């Protein structure tokens with residue numbers, strides 16, 4: 001069975017929680033005691049319907065303020081696949097959580113309140129989905145019931161969206177539009193009698209067939225997490241390199257290149273879950289054994305011998321800042337690329353992006369919380385990263401604040 | 415009902431994953447997280463409760479580091495109110511898989527005056543074990559504790575990170591969680607801080623059961639239907655035991671039940687069930703009307719019970 005990871009986005013009150021609640025409810029993923037609990041809570045608040053948004057708003061502060069602050073993960077499954085939804089907050093100040101929630105998504109569902117049309121948060125969230133190269137974006141025009149299911153209104157929003165964001169859309173991105181009412185469950189899992197003009201699939205039908213695997217043409221990459229050496233008499237010479245394949249495939253007999261050593265060798269065995277297999281693919285956690293005795297440790301990279309990433313001591317990257325302490329020229333950080341860490345210095349902050357207007361201004365003094373810009377970094381040792389647009393799984397990094405140790409920013413190699 | 419050997423050999427062939435009911439990507443993810451924990455921390459340990467989730471963690475660790483031994487001991491916080499079946503099972507698992515087991519007891523915390531026993535009808539040692547745990551982490555200098563919590567269990571847990579940084583007092587601060595991007599886990603901490611690691615965050619209860627079935631993992635017998643002395647309280651079925659203060663009208667009777675989660679005898683309710691085999695259990699869960707933690711008496715105390723306990727340093 002495979003897994004589809006979805007991130008939801010939209011402004012506060014566009015109906016994200018209701019939509020997710022609806023998906024859970026209609027796929028019978030909510031146990032009866034939980035339904036009873038939200039039924040009681042709905043009544044306490046004086047609403048006369050089952051407030052499905054109560055299924056996901058979990059933290060005390062959120063219940064007090066009636067908003068979603070942090071990413072909540074929600075799970076449901078159909079006979080086809082398992083779904084993981086990252087329910088991300090709509091408030092501007094929580095953009096960092098939205099980036100966090102969306103970073104692993106294969107599908108981004110962006111909600112628009114049909115009455116309000118495209119708003120600033122729509123632009124922001126779509127820009128983030130594009131920056132993250134989420135392969136599939138579904139724009140869900142919600143609350144159609146409040147506009148008498150007006151066909152023209154829907155077409156208008158779609159047309160405006162397409163015009164406003166053409167420059168933003170990566171060529172490989174799949175973009176779909178959907179008119180819905182989450183509250184009444186229309187076009188979520190069942191099609192709507194009120195919108196005969198919409199003949200496309202429901203949201204769930206779209207999700208059931210959405211692509212969940214990365215493209216096959218990506219070059220093979222794996223960073224070594226740890227070296228496995230049992231040091232027992234029986235397994236005296238066993239030396240396995242444990243890691244998770246980030247892209248492509250590795251098979252027994254393949255010639256690979258080991259970095260930073262730049263040594264070529266051959267794969268003699270691959271183990272997954274402790275058992276021998278012939279071939280492993282992106283996402284598999286494996287232990288790889290090699291023909292030659294090479295000096296390999298945590299952070300070494302295995303790749304296909306004819307398509308290796310370049311060693312970079314300087315990186316130019318798009319950066320989204322996630323911390324209250326701003327990113328500034330000359331500051332040093334710990335850069336983590338995959339599992340490999342090194343010191344990095346911010347050499348030059350080139351520009352800052354106005355996400356909504358999609359314009360860049362040169363030479364900003366700093367990048368503050370939730371701001372996005374382009375910067376170059378100098379590294380203490382080479383990193384074997386790909387351009388994010390080419391191989392996303394090997395083209396992103398985080399910046400860690402050396403003093404607070406928090407994850408302060410995320411970067412995408414240009 | 416220990417039908418399976420504990421040290422089940424990993425069964426996995428190419429192509430088997432597609433046909434499986436369990437999404438094996440979740441096991442890859444958990445193994446990646448366990449390996450990161452081993453690499454990023456100096457003294458990591460597995461918090462072992464004897465429940466199915468921590469048993470699954472132990473088995474994942476075996477697979478993550480095979481053929482070497484996992485670099486984690488098991489830490490069991492013993493409330494003294496365990497189901498005896500859990501302890502028997504624990505000792506067998508430790509012997510067969512070859513883990514080091516470290517036990518710290520709530521009784522010892524009581525004796526040393528660190529905590530006071532609760533009294534009354536609902537007395538339980540569930541809250542007390544947080545103190546024993548935090549003392550153990552400090553004493554043993556653990557910088558990472560691996561737990562079997564899952565995000566689908568409860569609303570506060572749905573917001574928990576995989577690497578959850580705790581301050582010196584073990585507390586969870588929901589507002590100050592580190593962003594967790596892609597699969598880049600940041601386990602850098604200051605002295606005194608530690609991290610709780612949750613490798614099976616993205617598993618659901620059904621995923622756990624399907625994994626147990628497909629990987630032939632043995633469980634304590636109380637997960638399967640058996641005869642037991644129970645009594646009714648607050649609409650739930652409670653196991654009769656010397657640890658519970660019953661009122662005179664709470665009369666024990668014998669019936670067939672099983673447990674969906676395994677905590678203390680004082681805070682785990684039983685469900686009526688005839689499911690004696692794994693397949694029956696899975697069928698039952700698929701159709702179950704009650705969520706897993708719905709049978710946890712400790713969660714019933716208030717709507718925000720779990721979040722409050724997490725802030726105090728609970729698992």
Ligand SMILES: Nc1nc2c(ncn2[C@@H]2O[C@H](COP(=O)(O)OP(=O)(O)O)[C@@H](O)[C@H]2O)c(=O)[nH]1
Nearest residue numbers: 012013014015016017018053142143181182183
């Ligand atoms: N009429 C109508 N109301 C909706 C719809 N979807 C959500 N709502 C209401 O809009 C409000 C905000 O919804 P919620 O799901 O909490 O929004 P969130 O902040 O995006 O999670 C709630 O009162 C919902 O009942 C819809 O399709 N139609």
